[in-house]
Amino acid sequence: GAVVSQHPSRVICKSGTSVKIECRSLDFQATTMFWYRQFPKQSLMLMATSNEGSKATYEQGVEKDKFLINHASLTLSTLTVTSAHPEDSSFYICSARDLGGRLDEQYFGPGTRLTVT
Amino acid sequence: LAKTTQPISMDSYEGQEVNITCSHNNIATNDYITWYQQFPSQGPRFIIQGYKTKVTNEVASLFIPADRKSSTLSLPRVSLSDTAVYYCLVGAAYTGGFKTIFGAGTRLFVKA
Numbered sequence: 001g002a003v004v005s006q007h008p009s010r011v012i013c014k015s016g017t018s019v020k021i022e023c024r025s026l027d028f029q030a031t032t033m034f035w036y037r038q039f040p041k042q043s044l045m046l047m048a049t050s051n052e053g054s055k056a057t058y059e060q061g062v063e064k065d066k067f068l069i070n071h072a073s074l075t076l077s078t079l080t081v082t083s084a085h086p087e088d089s090s091f092y093i094c095s096a097r098d099l100g101g102r103l104d105e106q107y108f109g110p111g112t113r114l115t116v117t
Numbered sequence: 118l119a120k121t122t123q124p125i126s127m128d129s130y131e132g133q134e135v136n137i138t139c140s141h142n143n144i145a146t147n148d149y150i151t152w153y154q155q156f157p158s159q160g161p162r163f164i165i166q167g168y169k170t171k172v173t174n175e176v177a178s179l180f181i182p183a184d185r186k187s188s189t190l191s192l193p194r195v196s197l198s199d200t201a202v203y204y205c206l207v208g209a210a211y212t213g214g215f216k217t218i219f220g221a222g223t224r225l226f227v228k229a
Contacts, residue, residue, distance in 0.1 A: 004160075006160075034217065036219075043204070043219045043220060043221050043222055044161070045219075046217065046218055046219070091158065093160045095160070095161075095217070105151075105163050105166065106163070106217055107163070108153075108160030108161045108162070109160050110159055110160050111160050
């Protein structure tokens, strides 16, 4: 099946610094990628939809200047958490849609655990 | 977007069949029903997807009644490794505005 990777798998950073998370579709092209955030014992919360070659669409309440998304190619989207604070500590998950197959499935990455100290 | 309602948690024993029902009363004509499984600290994994009637694959079956206002994920003979959170989602496939919104999910705990 299709594979989506994320890098890094976990990162610890100091408050005030920025962190970049990469999401790659390894064996298919993804015109659309999604970024989610998940706090402990909670469901995934959609943050933004990333479209290749255009600006991301952010969900209500998500600060676009704090969570910078770049989708420069059909296989790579990046999420940069700028000026991170402890409340940004969370599990960040990306997914990609593969429209080439029979089913319109979303493939999820393994997630990135961000801890801001 | 159609909202989904699932039981918060379920318990089962190894070897039993588990059925998790999801309500989606406002499902639209173009919406598909998709189930995902998530283990702690991992991304969700696709289980099964359907539009109507019954769909079966190597890991699960999905039953959808004629009115499509609910769906039931059936896991045959569960094992300890099936302990996870299961999410039911509805959304329109093959349309540009499609995005996946997760509900609370059902936490399944399989006991020995």
